[in-house]
Amino acid sequence: MKPLGAQISHMLKDRGVDVIFGIPGVHNQEMYRGIEEAGIRHILARHEQGAGFMADGYARASG
Known part of the structure; x- marks a missing residue:
């Protein structure tokens, strides 16, 4: 079973x-692994404000 992220x-x-904007960090590490996959x-x-814009x-x- 894959991690939730x-x-x-x-x-x-x-x-x-197909494209996301953000800042990787400890709190979303598993999601970023999934993004690459x-x-x-x-x-x-x-x-965060820059990512939103x-x-x-x-x-x-x-x-």
Whole structure:
């Protein structure tokens, strides 16, 4: 059985997510392992607010 974080990553991929924005850390390490497994591209941000703005801009630009 996969860790919950990895399951979440694969669920996101199954729902069409191909890019995520965020900051890896101890609290979400298993999810980041799953992101790599699922083939989701990760864009690193310096802080949460920046990740939110990048995700918003990406969503608006890509539809």
